[in-house]
Amino acid sequence: MLNLNYTPEQVVDISHLTREEWLSYRRLGIGGSDVAAIMGISPFATSRDLYNDKIGVEPVIEEESNWVALEVGHRLEDLVAEIFSKKTGLEVFPVRIMFRHPLYPFMLADVDFFVRMPDGSFAILECKTCNYNAKDKWADGNIPDHYIYQVRHYMAVMNIHHAFIACLWGNNEKDFVYYPLDRDLLEEENIIEQEEYFWTEYVEKKVEPPLSGKPDLVLASIRRYSGYADKSIPEISISGLEARSLERYLSLSEEKSQLEKRKKEIDSEQKAIIVPFVEQMGQGCKALLEDGTNRYRITFSPTRRTMIGKENLEKLKVQHPDIFEEYTTETENRVFRLKKEVA
Template sequence: MSLGTNLDYSPSVLTDTEGLTEEEWLSYRRLGIGGSDAAAIMGQSPFCTKRDLYYDKCGMKPVLDEEESNWVAKEVGHRLEDLVAEIFSRKTGLKVYPIRKMFKHPLYPFMLADVDFFIELPDGSTGILECKTTNYNCQDKWANDTVPINYEYQGRHYMAVMNLNVVYFACLYGNNENEFIIRKMDRDLETELILIEEEENFWLENVQKKVEPPYTEKPDLVLESIRRFCGPAEVDADEVKLGSTHAKSIEKYLELKEKKSSVDAESKRLESEMKTVYAGIVEEMGISCKATLKTGTENYIVTYNPVYRTGIDKKNLERLKLQHSDIYEDYVSVTESRRFSVKKGAA
């Protein structure tokens, strides 16, 4: 599969997006791969696995239909798109405009693009503008003139579909126009071809053939995906007889657990030794939270700050449940986590 040197193409329009409902828009998205899907296919999404994306494209809903924990951040990002575009335009002097259509690649029709905004560049050519928002503490993800990897793949996907050579990212991370990041990314055909190959393989070999892709992502992301699609634990469910293929995994787990126990024991010993070392300093500080020490060559600042946690202890929680069950039911929620354990016994 190769584009070769033929870059003389224009995207076709899949549908107008003006006036589409959220569900209608999502149904069109499931007809192919969008820009925000690209990172998951490349194993670089911080939010979902390739398996999650596969389930979505096949119309399979998770068993645990939970409220998204980051729904506020997503809604803020959506509502501030126009503002971010306006700030970008004011800072750069470039004309920015939307085209409310969903496009598809003429050579790879499974590749879709619903672009935030387009840019009229000084040389008369067209660029892409992707508008982002983040919080103040996450601005380091854009450090050293970089673009977060998941956004990079999104931009490269859009350039491929639209046959355009530049994409700008504009990110607002504060509440004024100076807390604003602008990054420019040029087209890279070599990286683009790799991305197209991966997307084509995913679409043809997984989605079209209904073959689940393997889990290859970070374990926390994988375990959350499994929990979401398998559902909550059932204590009375039948015991599962594992196949012999899992034997090596169990032995490896036990080996790592033993190593971790050794490391944890050493960590506890060092923690105790550290407390012994600083106990005299704490005694001298008394109720103070800060102390300083100056030597001939160094200045030290010591803090011993309180940490407050608000909660209800187990005894009072039971009392609340018994005496004020209406309040208890309204304000106490139960979340599930599961603990993996292996005990080695005789065969």
């Protein structure tokens, strides 16, 4: 049973902190945006990534982050709050303080905005933005799960029972939704239990948590903290892992190969079908065929892009090495291949 007789503690005024100072304070505990990684549902990071961040381990390979999206989201928070206020008639205000749960001091909270409710109580307002293609994730009353965990964490720290999550995905007031979220003490108890285990068993003891989460994120995490490939390392003998998982990998490879073969057959048949239509269209990009029952609208539009071919790239490297160095970026991608041999 949770003890609800508490007031959140103030850690620091964040209004004048530099980003590095703010990050240093964040490493003192678990913030709302960290929770999804602990629960294994984050679309951005694994629990291993979060662990490394909390103990100050820097990734070997610095990957370019989408700083534009992050900056846009940050700058639009005030606008999202303003739209929410106009739509609801409720007073919205910021409090630029980092708070801490007095009973679970590893729980920290930077709340976007607070809402003054008609009865004088307060609610939390979490402001989000997304691109137009992601708006369906917010349709029909849905809130992405990782944001729900974030706000439930905030309600726990602040001892507040109501919250709103608002999202803007366009430049129109109609491109906006907000949903209420009420406190769920059973879910909150589970969140606190998971966070406490992560903090006390992994972070405080400096023990790496097991790699878990979406495979793409896990593989990216391994790559980020292992560093660049080194071909001079001798062949590694693997132990403690079962060969049957590799047999399953080979089986899936064969299945994938058959599907790709069928895909090529379908592609070839489709191309054969469109030949007479393309021939009649010539340089045209749009066409119409009617058979008395249906109308078929055809488009055959061009896509063009400017690129530097491999040959010209080599010339650029030789003739203008300074420009080549300034405008090219080297990336690394490692391919896992498996070959079965008789022992």
